[in-house]
Amino acid sequence: MAFQSDNKVIKWIEYRLPIFTLLDHAVGTYPAPKNLSYWWNFGSLAGLMLVVQIVTGIVLVMHYTPHTSLAFTSVEHIMRDVNYGWLIRYIHMNGASFFFIAVYFHIFRGLYYGSYKAPRELLWFLGIIIYLLMMATAFMGYVLPWGQMSFWGATVITNLFSAIPVVGESIVTLLWGGFSVGNPTLNRLFSLHYLLPFIIVGLVILHIWALHQHGSNNPLGIDKKDSRDTIPFHPYYTIKDLFGIAVFLLVFSIFLFYSPNFFGEPDNYIEANPLVTPAHIVPEWYLLPFYAILRSVPSKLGGVILMFAAILILFVLPWLDTSRVRSAKFRPVYKQFFWIFLANCLLLGVVGAKPPEGIWVLIGRLATVYYFAHFLVICPLVGWFERPRPLPTSINEAVLPKAAAAAGE
Amino acid sequence: MRKTILSLGLAAVIGLVAPAAQASEGLALPKLSWSFSAPFGTYDRAALQRGFQVYKEVCAACHSMSLLAYRDLQDLGYNEAEVKAIAAQYEVTDGPNDQGEMFQRPAVPSDRFKAPFPNVQAAKAANNGAAPPDLSLMAKARVGGPDYIHALMIGYENAPAGFAMQPGLNYNKYFPGNQIAMPAPINPDGVTFADGTKATVDQQAKDVANFLMWAAEPKLEQRHRMGAQVILFLLLLSVVLYIAKRKIWSDVH
Amino acid sequence: MATTHGAAHAGQTRRDFLFLAAGAGVGIGAALTVWPFIDSLNPSADVLALASTEVDIGKVPLGQQLTVLWRGKPVFVKHRNPEEIEKARADDSASMPDPQKDAERVKKPEWLVMLGVCTHLGCVPLGNQGPYGGWFCPCHGSAYDTSGRIRQGPAPRNLEIPPYAFLNDTRIKIG
Numbered sequence: 001m002a003f004q005s006d007n008k009v010i011k012w013i014e015y016r017l018p019i020f021t022l023l024d025h026a027v028g029t030y031p032a033p034k035n036l037s038y039w040w041n042f043g044s045l046a047g048l049m050l051v052v053q054i055v056t057g058i059v060l061v062m063h064y065t066p067h068t069s070l071a072f073t074s075v076e077h078i079m080r081d082v083n084y085g086w087l088i089r090y091i092h093m094n095g096a097s098f099f100f101i102a103v104y105f106h107i108f109r110g111l112y113y114g115s116y117k118a119p120r121e122l123l124w125f126l127g128i129i130i131y132l133l134m135m136a137t138a139f140m141g142y143v144l145p146w147g148q149m150s151f152w153g154a155t156v157i158t159n160l161f162s163a164i165p166v167v168g169e170s171i172v173t174l175l176w177g178g179f180s181v182g183n184p185t186l187n188r189l190f191s192l193h194y195l196l197p198f199i200i201v202g203l204v205i206l207h208i209w210a211l212h213q214h215g216s217n218n219p220l221g222i223d224k225k226d227s228r229d230t231i232p233f234h235p236y237y238t239i240k241d242l243f244g245i246a247v248f249l250l251v252f253s254i255f256l257f258y259s260p261n262f263f264g265e266p267d268n269y270i271e272a273n274p275l276v277t278p279a280h281i282v283p284e285w286y287l288l289p290f291y292a293i294l295r296s297v298p299s300k301l302g303g304v305i306l307m308f309a310a311i312l313i314l315f316v317l318p319w320l321d322t323s324r325v326r327s328a329k330f331r332p333v334y335k336q337f338f339w340i341f342l343a344n345c346l347l348l349g350v351v352g353a354k355p356p357e358g359i360w361v362l363i364g365r366l367a368t369v370y371y372f373a374h375f376l377v378i379c380p381l382v383g384w385f386e387r388p389r390p391l392p393t394s395i396n397e398a399v400l401p402k403a404a405a406a407a408g409e
Numbered sequence: 410m411r412k413t414i415l416s417l418g419l420a421a422v423i424g425l426v427a428p429a430a431q432a433s434e435g436l437a438l439p440k441l442s443w444s445f446s447a448p449f450g451t452y453d454r455a456a457l458q459r460g461f462q463v464y465k466e467v468c469a470a471c472h473s474m475s476l477l478a479y480r481d482l483q484d485l486g487y488n489e490a491e492v493k494a495i496a497a498q499y500e501v502t503d504g505p506n507d508q509g510e511m512f513q514r515p516a517v518p519s520d521r522f523k524a525p526f527p528n529v530q531a532a533k534a535a536n537n538g539a540a541p542p543d544l545s546l547m548a549k550a551r552v553g554g555p556d557y558i559h560a561l562m563i564g565y566e567n568a569p570a571g572f573a574m575q576p577g578l579n580y581n582k583y584f585p586g587n588q589i590a591m592p593a594p595i596n597p598d599g600v601t602f603a604d605g606t607k608a609t610v611d612q613q614a615k616d617v618a619n620f621l622m623w624a625a626e627p628k629l630e631q632r633h634r635m636g637a638q639v640i641l642f643l644l645l646l647s648v649v650l651y652i653a654k655r656k657i658w659s660d661v662h
Numbered sequence: 663m664a665t666t667h668g669a670a671h672a673g674q675t676r677r678d679f680l681f682l683a684a685g686a687g688v689g690i691g692a693a694l695t696v697w698p699f700i701d702s703l704n705p706s707a708d709v710l711a712l713a714s715t716e717v718d719i720g721k722v723p724l725g726q727q728l729t730v731l732w733r734g735k736p737v738f739v740k741h742r743n744p745e746e747i748e749k750a751r752a753d754d755s756a757s758m759p760d761p762q763k764d765a766e767r768v769k770k771p772e773w774l775v776m777l778g779v780c781t782h783l784g785c786v787p788l789g790n791q792g793p794y795g796g797w798f799c800p801c802h803g804s805a806y807d808t809s810g811r812i813r814q815g816p817a818p819r820n821l822e823i824p825p826y827a828f829l830n831d832t833r834i835k836i837g
Contacts, residue, residue, distance in 0.1 A: 034661055055699070056699075059699050059702055059703075062702075063702070063706075073476065076476050076545070076546070077706070077708065079628070080476065080481075080627060080628075080707070081706040081707040081708040081709075082702055082707075083698070083701040083702050083704050083706060083707075084698035084699075084701055084702050085702060085706070086628040086631075086632065087632070087635070087698050088698065088699065090632075231661060235657050236657060236658060236661065239650065239653055239654045239658075240654055240658075242650050242654075242684075242688060243647065243650040243651050243653075243654045246646045246647040246650050247647050249643055250640060250643040250644065250647060253636060253639050253640050253643060254636075254640065256636070257632050257633065257635065257636025257637075257639065257640070258448055258633070258636055260632070261549060266549060266550050266551055266552055266554075267550065269546040269549040269550035269625070270542075270546070270550045271543075279585070478708070478711065480707070480711050507721075518711065519708070519711035519712050642691065643691075645687070646687040646688070649680070649683050649684050650684055650687070650688075652680060653680050653681060653683075653684040656677060656680060
């Protein structure tokens with residue numbers, strides 16, 4: 001169905017390039033389930049943060065100098081001398097954290113409501129790849145201010161590759177472009193930090209394309225049957241997303257203007273010094289659970305493998321989860337394990353922030369074992385043995401009683 | 410079940426992460442109420458000027474503040490002529506001149522603060538091998554920020570009996586590890602404040618912490634002001650959007 | 663009937679106003695957000711602080727020119743000899759694209775201070791060259807006289823005089 005308009009200019013363009021039909025299908029008439037809850041706002045919020053990061057990033061690059069002797073002072077030049085430089089830099093710095101906050105809500109919403117299940121596996125895969133690229137981009141961005149944490153974070157993360165047998169050392173030298181993290185490293189990380197966000201944009205377009213093939217999942221996890229189950233995306237979800245954006249930006253503003261260094265480390269306000277490692281070196285908070293898994297394994301190669309496996313295991317999740325019911329709403333047992341899994345992820349985050357001593361080593365190992373057990377043991381077994389609650393026959397029917405009750409008040 | 414686990418998890422995160430940084434660093438810092446901490450907080454200009462005086466007359470003998478320029482001092486309430494006069498007290502190297510030689514000239518407001526040592530090696534050589542760190546960002550580069558700076562200044566005392574001191578180091582109860590290369594820098598009445606404030610060690614410590622916080626975060630006041638405006642705007646916008654959302658959705662529910 | 667219609671109309675108006683307010687709020691917010699990003703492209707505080715420069719002119723021989731950098735552009739400080747001054751004054755009433763008297767272009771007749779940037783497209787003109795004995799721009803052939811006034815070629819205006827002041831007989835401050 002083509003987009004209809006009386007406007008001559010629109011008609012002229014539309015005849016040659018049906019861009020308005022495309023946009024109309026994407027955000028206009030796109031039939032969305034009528035029962036999406038506020039948990040479904042985080043996709044558009046993540047998209048917004050991607051745009052915010054790209055826009056602020058492009059402006060920051062206009063003032064930043066990617067050279068070891070100037071990077072730190074050029075960031076401070078932005079903070080002190082550039083008009084509104086402090087604002088743009090703090091938006092970018094806190095924006096990274098809020099991008100991850102939105103994406104983590106988005107991922108856990110998908111885990112709770114079974115959004116990864118057929119026919120949305122590829123949608124889920126694209127999401128995991130975006131998440132991986134986000135982590136890579138965030139890590140590279142953290143190196144650019146060339147503070148102590150930047151330098152030592154870069155040293156530790158690049159050294160992960162030295163765990164690879166035989167060629168590990170050569171790969172690390174290749175990554176560094178020298179015998180340690182130095183100016184060539186900073187330059188190439190800067191180049192890639194600028195490139196990857198645009199690759200993420202491309203993947204986001206594929207992600208939305210895949211989403212629109214079968215439409216959004218919904219809190220009931222059942223397929224839409226007819227037009228009574230859906231409402232057009234505009235104006236219903238455009239206004240709901242706008243409201244969500246305003247509230248999200250409100251929370252963002254509180255951190256941005258009143259605690260801009262909350263997510264940061266004081267050590268990154270010390271210029272990089274290859275002779276001194278800071279006492280506590282920790283990655284940014286969004287990487288902490290994986291850092292905890294890395295440190296839980298007493299073998300260098302084993303830790304690296306397990307850390308990557310922790311993310312890659314998400315690719316097999318659609319088949320590890322054997323239940324045919326999507327939404328945890330109708331899965332009494334899985335629901336409990338979902339919350340335990342979430343608590344376990346938070347615990348791993350805490351362990352990642354602690355020095356690897358005493359009781360924390362043990363807790364870290366137990367939490368790591370549980371992390372993998374959730375996917376490899378609990379998900380398949382719960383799917384087999386759990387008795388799901390009866391599913392409603394249609395979205396419309398499940399929503400209607402509420403409406404009837406509301407009308408009766 | 411869900412609520413219990415979630416609240417336990419949250420409690421774990423908040424309870425365990427928050428004190429993580431301080432856990433291994435010993436004595437808790439005395440928490441002061443700073444004029445700039447509150448959401449609408451601003452810097453105390455008189456304290457900043459006193460703090461700058463402490464830096465200039467005491468700290469600057471060893472510590473650079475290379476990210477600051479003399480022109481920045483207008484922020485402390487000095488006028489253009491006063492800033493020029495302050496800058497002119499310092500001789501900086503410029504050049505090369507037409508003969509290809511470097512030369513000395515009085516500093517101008519656009520010059521960066523003159524460093525006490527020409528390079529790190531010279532700073533090390535003059536200070537028993539420990540180069541005094543640059544102070545431009547010190548209030549953001551240490552856990553506790555201005556509280557830590559104030560505590561460090563007042564934390565010097567004699568080492569407790571039986572504490573094994575390394576030669577050349579000084580005991581400070583707030584310094585991580587308690588052994589610090591810097592000798593107690595501030596003396597009672599070591600400076601004379603123009604505004605008549607009594608220059609106790611505590612007063613000087615507070616003032617210099619104020620000054621260093623300003624140096625590390627000079628745009629704080631602008632940030633606080635803009636934050637209030639943005640948050641007020643977003644609050645109003647959220648309300649309007651919420652009502653509009655209810656209106657649009659009224660025919661669905 | 664009339665009342666229901668009125669009520670429906672009032673409801674319609676309220677609804678329209680609400681959507682107008684929501685739309686305007688989002689629009690204003692977006693527009694205000696753009697300003698910091700645009701202003702960040704303007705000269706930063708450290709660039710503005712370098713907006714003035716002091717020059718020692720005591721050692722410039724008669725008839726010679728000193729070229730100094732100010733705001734990233736060359737400034738010509740020309741120590742004019744009496745013939746050049748005379749020539750510049752003699753042409754005061756000649757026909758030229760941007761008429762100006764020599765006296766309006768100098769603070770002291772022997773010192774001509776001007777931006778060494780051709781007013782055509784920004785090249786640096788060469789000294790003591792061209793048909794008028796002043797400056798000649800190699801890019802597109804604009805010729806300036808000994809007062810830096812445009813006399814021939816595509817440039818529309820005389821060479822610009824920057825703000826400057828004599829601090830004493832041998833020092834000037836540009837900017």
